[in-house]
Amino acid sequence: MxxxxxxxxxxxxxxxxxxxxxxxxxxxxxxxxxxxxxxxxxxxxxxxxxxxxxxxxxxxxxxxxxxxxxxxxxxxxxxxxxxxxxxxxxxxxxxxxxxxxxxxxxxxxxxxxxxxxxxxxxxxxxxxxxxxxxxxxxxxxxxxxxxxxxxxxxxxxxxxxxxxxxxxxxxxxxxxxxxxxxxxxxxxxxxxxxxxxxxxxxxxxxxxxxxxxxxxxxxxxxxxxxxxxxxxxxxxxxxxxxxxxxxxxxxxxxxxxxxxxxxxxxxxxxGSTCDAYHRVRLEENGIEPARAMQLAMSDAGIASEKVDYVNLHGTSTLLNDRIETQSIKNAFGEHAYKLKM
Missing domain, CATH: 3.40.47.10 (Thiolase/Chalcone synthase)
Structure with missing residues (x-):
């Protein structure tokens, strides 16, 4: 651990x-x-x-x-x-x-x-x-x-x-x-x-x-x-x-x-990061949320391909859901399409 x-x-x-x-x-x-x-x-x-x-x-x-x-x-x-x-x-x-x-x-x-x-x-x-x-x-x-x-x-x-x-x-x-x-x-x-x-x-x-x-x-x-x-x-x-x-x-x-x-x-x-971008809005590129996930995987010593499930924030807002989707793709690459979420 x-x-x-x-x-x-x-x-x-x-x-x-x-x-x-x-x-x-x-x-x-x-x-x-x-x-x-x-x-x-x-x-x-x-x-x-x-x-x-x-x-x-x-x-x-x-x-x-x-x-x-x-x-x-x-x-x-x-x-x-x-x-x-x-x-x-x-x-x-x-x-x-x-x-x-x-x-x-x-x-x-x-x-x-x-x-x-x-x-x-x-x-x-x-x-x-x-x-x-x-x-x-x-x-x-x-x-x-x-x-x-x-x-x-x-x-x-x-x-x-x-x-x-x-x-x-x-x-x-x-x-x-x-x-x-x-x-x-x-x-x-x-x-x-x-x-x-x-x-x-x-x-x-x-x-x-x-x-x-x-x-x-x-x-x-x-x-x-x-x-x-x-x-x-x-x-x-x-x-x-x-x-x-x-x-x-x-x-x-x-x-x-x-x-x-x-x-x-x-x-x-x-893993934890900060967008340092806005009080409530995520930055469009989804880089920092992805980095938080990558830090957690690094901390655990596992490759992204070993992850089966990602628990999402899922706020049901137009903006957040789109950016969260991008961050998952940033963190997992092609494996993102095989994840259960």
């Missing part, structure tokens, strides 16, 4: 948990995915009658209060219970009893979460309280709960983990970067185990209108929401906002074998 590092340790995934619009828990999620189920529906969490964007992928039937101590419910954003639920499933799946960890084990067990919006929806809610004369409903922890950095801390506190506790916020690549960052720390011997993944809950009026101002949200499928997200389709017309959380348990291969843990996969490489 990570061939470009000096004597790296191999890193594997031994636990997985998720909360999604198409299923709560990895089993329900996977079954819905296999059936091709869409989680996109008309927004129910606030009034969209005056908006030209009326759909999103909201999570239904999730008992978020059950994930929190009653005294905390007023003081944390929705991202916290989502991440906690996913993390609890991941830890259980990995066969780890966090309450039985030694002090040394806790010090070497870290958390890295990726998020794009973090607590923005929570912040918006607090502003509504302040501006409508309902200050008493607002949380005294508005500032720390609104910042992205508090997300990982919430997991660290609940599970009693004293390793590094970091949040990565790099837009749409946040959770991918979080996984790479976490895996590198294990590979380098800086941590023994990690909770790593991503969480976002950006379905709120202000956030929706902010995206809408950039004209990146689809407005064409309000009456057929299940058909709205259609990346690479000739009738694609924009993004659909969604919410969810997914968490992996990462650890060394040696430790996983020692614990007789179920191993889902090995993380063998990671």
């Amino acid at each position: 990570f061939k470009n590092l000096t004597k790296p340790r191999r890193v594997v995934i031994t636990g997985f948990g998720c909360v999604t619009p198409i299923g709560i828990g990895r089993k329900a999620f996977w079954e819905s995915l296999e059936r091709g189920m869409s989680g996109i529906k008309k927004i129910e969490s606030f009034d969209v009658s005056k908006s030209n964007v009326k759909i999103a992928a909201e999570i239904k039937d999730f008992d978020w209060e059950a994930e929190l101590n009653p005294k905390d419910r007023k003081h944390v954003p929705r991202t916290v219970p989502l991440a906690l639920a996913a993390a609890r499933e991941a830890v259980k799946d990995a066969g780890i009893a966090t309450d039985k960890l030694s002090h040394t084990e806790r010090q070497n067990f870290g958390v890295v979460l990726g998020t794009g919006g973090g607590g923005l929806a929570f912040t918006e809610k607090q502003y509504v309280y302040w501006l409508t004369g309902e200050e008493k409903k607002a949380s005294v922890y508005t500032i720390p709960a609104s910042t992205h950095g508090g997300l990982s801390s919430e997991l660290s506190m609940v599970f009693g983990l004293h390793g590094l506790s970091h949040v990565v916020s790099t837009g749409c690549t946040s959770s991918t970067d979080a996984i790479g960052y976490a895996a590198q720390h294990i590979a380098l011997g800086k941590q023994e185990m990690m909770l790593a993944g991503g969480v976002d809950a950006p379905i709120a009026r202000g956030i929706l209108e902010g995206f809408n101002l950039m004209t990146v949200l689809t407005r064409d499928w309000n009456d057929q929401p299940h058909r709205a997200s259609r990346p690479f389709d000739k009738n694609r017309s924009g993004i659909v906002v969604g919410e969810g959380a997914w968490i992996f348990v990462l650890e060394t291969l040696e430790n996983a074998i020692k614990r007789d843990a179920n191993i889902y996969a090995e993380i063998s490489g990671y």
